[in-house]
Structure formats: structure tokens, C-alpha cells
Amino acid sequence: MTTNKNGQKKRLWDFEPVSKIKWEEKINQDLKGADYKSKLFWNSHEGFTAAPFYTQEDLQNLEHNAKKTIIDRTGWTCCEPIYETAPGDANEAMKTAIEKDSASFQIRSKSSWKSGMLGGDMYGTQIQKQADLDRLMDGIDTESVEFTFDSGMTTPALVAMMNNHPEKFNNPKFVFDPFTYIAERGRLPFDEKKLKEIVNQLVDQKNYKTLCADGLFYHRTGATIVQELALALATASEYLSLIDEEKKESAADEIFVRLAAGPLYFPEIAKLRVIRLLWDQLMEAYGFENPPKLTVIAETSKTNKTITDPHNNLIRTITESMSAVLGGVNQLMVHPYNTLESTPGNFSRRIARNIQYILRDESHFDKVADPSAGSYYIENLTSTIAKEAWEYFQTIENEGGVLQSLKNGSIQEVINRSKAEREKAVNQGKKVLVGTNYYANAEEELPDTIDAESFADSLELTDFEHDDSSEDLIQSLQNAFKNEATVGDVIEAMLKPEKVLYQVVEETRLGSVFDEIRLRTKSLSEETEIEPVVHLVPVGDVKWRNARATFSHNTLGCGGFKIDHPTGYDSIDEAAEKIEFGEADLFVLCSSDKEYEEFVEPFCDAFSDKGICILAGHPGDNEESYRAAGMDLFIHKGMDIPALLLNIQNDLFKIEKDHETT
Structure with a gap:
């Protein structure tokens, strides 16, 4: 227990104040010399940037008086x-x-x-x-x-x-x-x-x-x-x-x-x-x-x-x-x-x-x-x-x-x-x-x-x-x-409007495209009586396969597809034996980048004729060879998720696709 010079338990005001410079020195030490302003400052995308911490010293240089309340009333x-x-x-x-x-x-x-x-x-x-x-x-x-x-x-x-x-x-x-x-x-x-x-x-x-x-x-x-x-x-x-x-x-x-x-x-x-x-x-x-x-x-x-x-x-x-x-x-x-x-x-x-x-x-x-x-x-x-x-x-x-x-x-x-x-x-x-x-x-x-x-x-x-x-x-x-x-x-x-002469802005709702995709899956499933199922195939390195299976579950689940998420398989052959195939299946290979070079070919051999084959992760320089092996799609961070989901919908619901063409 921390005590003062009299052996008593220290109170808040017994501690020496820590200056902003000392905080910055500690942060830089923890970051091993890296500039904390470039690593820890928050770009809010709201027109301002916020620091990771503030101290009492930061109140001294404000343009408004922080000691005076801005709102002088209570209630609403x-x-x-x-x-x-x-x-x-x-x-x-x-x-x-x-x-x-x-x-x-x-x-x-x-x-x-x-x-x-x-x-x-x-x-x-x-x-x-x-x-x-x-x-x-x-x-x-x-x-x-x-x-x-x-x-x-x-x-x-x-x-x-x-x-x-x-x-x-x-x-x-x-x-x-x-x-x-x-x-x-x-x-x-x-x-x-x-x-x-x-x-x-x-x-x-x-x-x-x-x-x-x-x-x-x-x-x-x-x-x-x-x-x-x-x-x-x-x-x-x-x-x-x-x-x-x-x-x-x-x-x-x-x-x-x-x-x-x-x-x-x-x-x-x-x-x-x-x-x-x-x-x-x-x-x-x-x-x-x-x-x-x-x-x-x-x-x-x-x-x-x-x-x-x-x-x-x-x-x-x-x-x-x-x-x-x-x-x-x-x-x-x-x-x-x-x-x-x-x-x-x-x-x-x-x-x-x-x-x-x-x-x-x-x-x-x-x-x-x-x-x-x-x-x-x-x-x-x-x-x-x-x-x-x-x-x-x-x-x-x-x-x-x-x-x-x-x-x-x-x-x-x-x-x-x-x-x-x-x-x-x-x-x-x-x-x-x-x-x-x-x-x-x-x-x-x-x-x-x-x-x-x-x-x-x-x-x-x-x-x-x-x-x-x-x-x-x-x-x-x-x-x-x-x-x-x-x-x-x-x-x-x-109200007697003039001619339309100026640019406009339209209201937005950020989740609307995902809502629409989910509703489209529901509608197409009811119309065609086809229920798409995503089969995750986690193999290899446990850490990587779990992380990528979770990412794939969350990404493809936004399309309204049913997800089959096993804990993992010892091999591609075991996955092929245990998975029950349906009318509209997607198979997602979840593993590490290093192991993909070994797993892609047998994975595509096992599943490419059964449905859509997807690799969880960015293929990098291997994209061409993976596609040649039979990999249809790749999912990774930073991709346009709605575009991916719409592409999958159009592939899965061929009846609807033909209907749209007609």
C-alpha cells in the first residue's frame, strides 16, 4: 500500500502532479520512440482531430474560458x-x-x-x-x-x-x-x-x-x-x-x-x-x-x-x-x-x-x-x-x-x-x-x-x-x-419554386444497403425456395483459421445467408466428408497465408463443382494462380462488402438472375 512520510495511506492530493511532458515521455518510451502523435491521435473524420490524452495544462490555452460554464440552466x-x-x-x-x-x-x-x-x-x-x-x-x-x-x-x-x-x-x-x-x-x-x-x-x-x-x-x-x-x-x-x-x-x-x-x-x-x-x-x-x-x-x-x-x-x-x-x-x-x-x-x-x-x-x-x-x-x-x-x-x-x-x-x-x-x-x-x-x-x-x-x-x-x-x-x-x-x-x-439550377444533396442512411441486401436474400429465398448456406472450412494454424473464420462469418452473415461454422477440420478431406451439400452452397477456406499455397488446390478440387469457392484473406501476388485453381472470390478487410454480397446473390439465385435478364 502506498503511504506518505507519516506512514498514512496516501490521499489524492499527496501525489505529485505529473506534467504533460512526463506523460509524453512515458508514451514515447512505451512506443519505443515512435511518434505518438502519428500513431495515437484520433482522426475522427468529423472535421477535427483529437489527442489521446489531455491534462490540466491543456485548459490554459483554450480560446474560451473553461472555468466558466457555457450552459447556465438545467433541464430540457x-x-x-x-x-x-x-x-x-x-x-x-x-x-x-x-x-x-x-x-x-x-x-x-x-x-x-x-x-x-x-x-x-x-x-x-x-x-x-x-x-x-x-x-x-x-x-x-x-x-x-x-x-x-x-x-x-x-x-x-x-x-x-x-x-x-x-x-x-x-x-x-x-x-x-x-x-x-x-x-x-x-x-x-x-x-x-x-x-x-x-x-x-x-x-x-x-x-x-x-x-x-x-x-x-x-x-x-x-x-x-x-x-x-x-x-x-x-x-x-x-x-x-x-x-x-x-x-x-x-x-x-x-x-x-x-x-x-x-x-x-x-x-x-x-x-x-x-x-x-x-x-x-x-x-x-x-x-x-x-x-x-x-x-x-x-x-x-x-x-x-x-x-x-x-x-x-x-x-x-x-x-x-x-x-x-x-x-x-x-x-x-x-x-x-x-x-x-x-x-x-x-x-x-x-x-x-x-x-x-x-x-x-x-x-x-x-x-x-x-x-x-x-x-x-x-x-x-x-x-x-x-x-x-x-x-x-x-x-x-x-x-x-x-x-x-x-x-x-x-x-x-x-x-x-x-x-x-x-x-x-x-x-x-x-x-x-x-x-x-x-x-x-x-x-x-x-x-x-x-x-x-x-x-x-x-x-x-x-x-x-x-x-x-x-x-x-x-x-x-x-x-x-x-x-x-x-x-x-x-x-x-x-411556395412558387424557381427553375432547377443548382446541385443537390440527398439524405443518407448508412446501413440501408445492407438492409436491402438482407431483404433481397429473404425475398429470393422465398421465391426460389433455395436457402444459401455458407460452409466455413477452418484448417491449419488455429490462430489464423479462427480469426478468418470469425471475419468470414461476420462478413457473409450480413448477406442473410445461413452460416455453418465448425470449430475446425484436420484436413480438407475431412471437411469434404463431413459437409452436407445443398442447392446453393458457398465454401470458405480459412487458414494462414503461408498454408494457403498448400491448401488452395485440394480445397478447390473438393468444392469447386459443389458451389462458390471463397478464400478468406487477401491473395496478394497469388491471385492469378488461385483463380486458375478454381477459387472464385476473395474476402478481406477493406473490400467493398455490399458489392461482394450482391455478386454472390446473383451467382446463387440463377433463377432470379435469368428472370432479371428476361
Whole structure:
């Protein structure tokens, strides 16, 4: 036992502090002189690099004051998504949730419009006229319940309906972001003069938060943490540039930021702290004397969610929720674990709701403001991410702002490059999605489809003729809805897209290709009554054969194939005697590179006429000779796994292949 000079057990403060230099000397000693910065620094692929360790000394040089908390409040609002499409059904769902202590809801109600169409479509809850909004809110205390409307370009219509509603609303939020409309569709939602007019009229709606800087959209399209932050800030800055000078500072309070609660636990905590630092810098840059505090809402990510082994989504959601709360989010919405495959039922909604309640009521995450303040690691992450995000924000500003950058296509190019890197990492197995591209569960029952389609219905039309010449859009919409007009009747006053001129970005879900392959195997097996079986043939060196058999099991299991995984064979002949052959077999030789030169030929002699022969490992210079012996495929780290699995599917299901050709 370690004791001090008085023979007493040493306490923490009795130990001499260890300097950063001494830590570095110890690390270099353990690495035998190798540069630890090149070996141990973490390239996060999120726009920043993190060191393997930090000390108190690292807090001294931070640009922000690590001794001062960034978040000066405790607690957050637990928000619940509403999926029902009929206003009456949505109303009942909210009342049921209110009985379970919910007091905040997000309602999706967005419209689309295309040239040559009459009206367009509405997605989500069908709030098409004043009666729909009134039915939605019937019997609900709108002054105590909070609402967030994911309403897009339909926002002016919903604002007008809510102004007509007899009850007041408790500071509702509207996800209105015309710049993400441009990024998603490659066109302006209306001309730039109209853009400025609508932004200025929306900020005149006091006690409503009507301008959303939607970083979540960019996260869903593949943006890094740094890009998500910079684009959210650039969007906020673009709003301020459009707002009339005399009301800029007061209008800043109408802006809020929506971000993702993503999968990287500590960086996500830092991200949510960073956005407040960046906001303060932006307010200072605009010279505001009494800048408002920033409102930040977040949602658990969908980019890392899967339909294969979907209960893993629960675990992912829990860590995402924790990082959001520790990062100081004002409002958090947790998606149920099965939103990809169906409209969530009572069970998955209850579990999603209870995740937040457990964090609040059992784990007491609402008792401390900025609990990560002072952490060497998180404070340094905060500083590093803030620096990188501010630099990218300045790049966007120097290009003329987010609108001009979207027109130029520079933002789209950056995001699409990041998206491609993410997808490549998942497809090569460098980024693991448990149960999807690694550790697949062959016994699970898969759904018939992947993404549950968002409900859409045509916009209703009446004989009402709306006068678009009014300078007060909101008031004219209020009058229209009082006269029983529909959103379809007035859509062109809010959404009249310009020509498609710009590059776009599309949402990504990283495990989707593996989900699709698994579903394809299921479908083809049912159609042809053929069940593919992968027979692993571990022989030779025990260490190598076990490692490669495990790798092969995990890789080929992602295709939905049944795996025969024996402990090992003493020889190829023994394997050939014991394996029971079927209609669609794959045989995988698992051994060491050195022994492959001995095993490949007898392996192919035994199995090449029985099915597909695969070698586990990179063949190197021996590829040509191994193929000549009868080896069909090679699996190894760094390969494109989906391409391999699709190739195997097409070889195994010859009936389907012929059918496709026909």
C-alpha cells in the first residue's frame, strides 16, 4: 500500500502532479520512440482531430474560458413526435401522451408544389384548412403544451391558422428553412425578393420562433459535425442579413437551431456546447448590445439506424440522448427504435418517451448545468470543434453567405464528399453498425419493407381565389382561412419554386444497403425456395483459421445467408466428408497465408463443382494462380462488402438472375 512520510495511506492530493511532458515521455518510451502523435491521435473524420490524452495544462490555452460554464440552466423539454396523419387521430395521440406526462410535441405538416400541378401534396399530418388545425388542438391546453411544427414552406399558413385559433400558444417553433429547400431540391422556393419579404413578416410574429437554422438536415445528408455547426450558424447569419436593420437584434430571438443528437458520444456533447459559443461570436460580430440566448433543439439521428437487429437502435438512441442532454439542449425529441419499418406503436413510443424520463427522473441529468465543464477532454474537444466550425463558417461568409454558396454548389460538394467517405467506411466495415454490417443476427425476422413511406395526400382545392398582391402575407392568409380556404388554394403565395439550377444533396442512411441486401436474400429465398448456406472450412494454424473464420462469418452473415461454422477440420478431406451439400452452397477456406499455397488446390478440387469457392484473406501476388485453381472470390478487410454480397446473390439465385435478364 502506498503511504506518505507519516506512514498514512496516501490521499489524492499527496501525489505529485505529473506534467504533460512526463506523460509524453512515458508514451514515447512505451512506443519505443515512435511518434505518438502519428500513431495515437484520433482522426475522427468529423472535421477535427483529437489527442489521446489531455491534462490540466491543456485548459490554459483554450480560446474560451473553461472555468466558466457555457450552459447556465438545467433541464430540457422532452418532445414527442406525432405520426398520425388525420388531425383527429393526431389529437387523440397527443391526449394519450399527455396522460403519460408528455407536454411537448413535434408535428410534421409540409407541402410540396411542382410546375404544372394543381396545388401539390401535403406530407405528414394533414392540416389543410382552419378546421383541421382547430380539430388538432381540440381539448388541448395550448398555453401549457409546447409545439414544434416541421412545416417547411407551409409555415406562413400554419402561423396564420394559429393566429386565428381562439386559444393562445406557448411560444411554438416552426422548422422553416428555405435554404435547406434549395440544397434538397436545387431550386429557390420563391424569388429572392419574396424570400426577404417572408422572412421579415415571419419575425414580426411575436412569441413565435419562426426561423430555423436547420443543421439536422445537413447531418442527415452526410455532413460532419464541423459542417453541421458551420452551416447552422451560416443560416442564422443569412437570416440576420435579410432582416430589416431596425429589427435585427429583436428578430434574433426568433431564430433557433435544430441539430442532430448523433452517435459520437463525447464529440456530440462538445458539439452542442460549441453552437452556443459560435452564437455568442455571431452576436458579437453583429454588434448586438443585448443578444438573446440561443434556443437549441435536437433529434436523435436516423443516419445510423437500421431495420436489421433493430433493437440496437434503442441502445444507439440512449447514448445519443445522453450526449444531447449533457450538451445542454433545450428540447430533445427521441425517435422510436422502429420508425424505419412502420408507424411506431404504443410500445416503441412508450420506450422512446421513457428514455428521457429515466435520464431526467432516475439519473437526474436535469440537476446540473453544463456537467462536462472543466473536463480536460470535452473542453479541448469544444475548443477544437469551435475553431474548425468557425473557420468553415467564415469560408461560407467570404463566398457571400449560405445562399450564394448553395448557388455555387460549394456546400453541396463538401457534403457529398463527406457522405461518400461515410458510406465507404460502412461498406468496407471500417465503421461498424452492430447487427448490420457486423455481428449480423441470422435468426431475426425481417420486415417486408425498409423505410415506412411518409404519408402524403393531395392538397385540397376549393373555388376560393386568393389575392397574392397583399403586402401583409400572414394577414391575407388569416383572412383566407377564415373564409374556409385551404392550403392548396393559397400555396403559390408561400411556395412558387424557381427553375432547377443548382446541385443537390440527398439524405443518407448508412446501413440501408445492407438492409436491402438482407431483404433481397429473404425475398429470393422465398421465391426460389433455395436457402444459401455458407460452409466455413477452418484448417491449419488455429490462430489464423479462427480469426478468418470469425471475419468470414461476420462478413457473409450480413448477406442473410445461413452460416455453418465448425470449430475446425484436420484436413480438407475431412471437411469434404463431413459437409452436407445443398442447392446453393458457398465454401470458405480459412487458414494462414503461408498454408494457403498448400491448401488452395485440394480445397478447390473438393468444392469447386459443389458451389462458390471463397478464400478468406487477401491473395496478394497469388491471385492469378488461385483463380486458375478454381477459387472464385476473395474476402478481406477493406473490400467493398455490399458489392461482394450482391455478386454472390446473383451467382446463387440463377433463377432470379435469368428472370432479371428476361
